[in-house]
Amino acid sequence: MEVGFLGLGIMGKAMSMNLLRNGFKVTVWNRTLSKCDELVEHGASIGETPAAVVKKCKYTIAMLSDPSAALSVVFDQDGVLEQISDGKGYIDMSTVDADTSSKISEAITSKNGYFLEAPVSGSKKPAEDGQLVILAAGEKALYDEAIPAFNIMGKKSFFLGQVGNGAKMKLVVNMIMGSMMNAFSEGLVLADRSGLNPHALLDVLDLGAIANPMFRMKGPTMIQNSYSPAFPLKHQQKDMRLALALGDENAVSMPVAAAANEAFKKARSVGLGDLDFSAVYETVKVVEHSS
Numbered sequence: 001m002e003v004g005f006l007g008l009g010i011m012g013k014a015m016s017m018n019l020l021r022n023g024f025k026v027t028v029w030n031r032t033l034s035k036c037d038e039l040v041e042h043g044a045s046i047g048e049t050p051a052a053v054v055k056k057c058k059y060t061i062a063m064l065s066d067p068s069a070a071l072s073v074v075f076d077q078d079g080v081l082e083q084i085s086d087g088k089g090y091i092d093m094s095t096v097d098a099d100t101s102s103k104i105s106e107a108i109t110s111k112n113g114y115f116l117e118a119p120v121s122g123s124k125k126p127a128e129d130g131q132l133v134i135l136a137a138g139e140k141a142l143y144d145e146a147i148p149a150f151n152i153m154g155k156k157s158f159f160l161g162q163v164g165n166g167a168k169m170k171l172v173v174n175m176i177m178g179s180m181m182n183a184f185s186e187g188l189v190l191a192d193r194s195g196l197n198p199h200a201l202l203d204v205l206d207l208g209a210i211a212n213p214m215f216r217m218k219g220p221t222m223i224q225n226s227y228s229p230a231f232p233l234k235h236q237q238k239d240m241r242l243a244l245a246l247g248d249e250n251a252v253s254m255p256v257a258a259a260a261n262e263a264f265k266k267a268r269s270v271g272l273g274d275l276d277f278s279a280v281y282e283t284v285k286v287v288e289h290s291s
Ligand SMILES: NC(=O)C1=CN([C@@H]2O[C@H](COP(=O)(O)OP(=O)(O)OC[C@H]3O[C@@H](n4cnc5c(N)ncnc54)[C@H](OP(=O)(O)O)[C@@H]3O)[C@@H](O)[C@H]2O)C=CC1
Pocket: 006, 007, 008, 009, 010, 011, 012, 030, 031, 032, 035, 063, 064, 065, 066, 068, 069, 072, 073, 093, 094, 095, 096, 120, 121, 122, 123, 124, 230, 231, 232, 235, 236
């Protein structure tokens, strides 16, 4: 099966590599075309533009940074829309808001194409290990067709109904994750300033009711001030911003998420946006110093 893949960042590279390793023929495109080279070494073909990829493939997957990138790849010159047609599918796995997803869905379906949004939960390592959680919504027939690919990229796929539901579920999850990361950072700073060993705090947390893979994985590297990007902080802040907008629409008060968003914004403003989202810890430390 020939599958298209647009966007070879941290996630897209790992996901498309898994498809290749598991017998899919994959045609890739990335805005910075040189990032296609490693995939080509593993057997991928290159499409010169998103339109060229869609022309060649029955369905095409996208994994792009944010709403503006997702819209640009579909609507701009040489974009997806130029070649989408009867029976072709487009699956956007980027984390975007429901409005963005709906705009793309309407454009694709107006050309008789099929659309599925399918954002994922899980970071660089789960993407490399084919252990993502896939939150799909939209055209059920395309979901069924994509299951063999989803089973390679993920450990579990959910079909959540109409377009927008996948995007909303992803934003709710990441709003919780971003708030937790801030609480965790504050806890590490509080332990340290109170004269406690932060490693002991990690051990205690890991044995109690709030043990979780994020604290387990990020805690040791945060203590070492090491923030090699798995999930870039600028994307986590984008997700907080979009989740807060969803809260506005639904009149849901989210003071904890709003405070966490401010911390991520602060981290971006001091140049930490391309580091892992756990680098918000650096900002929390500074705030604590100045108070
Ligand atoms: N990293 C993670 O842990 C997770 C990320 N996500 C979500 O997945 C998506 C991708 O994340 P990730 O791979 O980490 O991000 P990266 O920043 O590593 O990659 C972003 C990708 O988007 C492309 N891109 C950015 N702007 C444009 C544009 N205007 N036009 C075309 N392409 C563009 C980049 O191209 P170029 O190489 O040219 O810059 C690159 O391929 C995001 O929505 C993120 O929120 C979801 C779950 C986990």
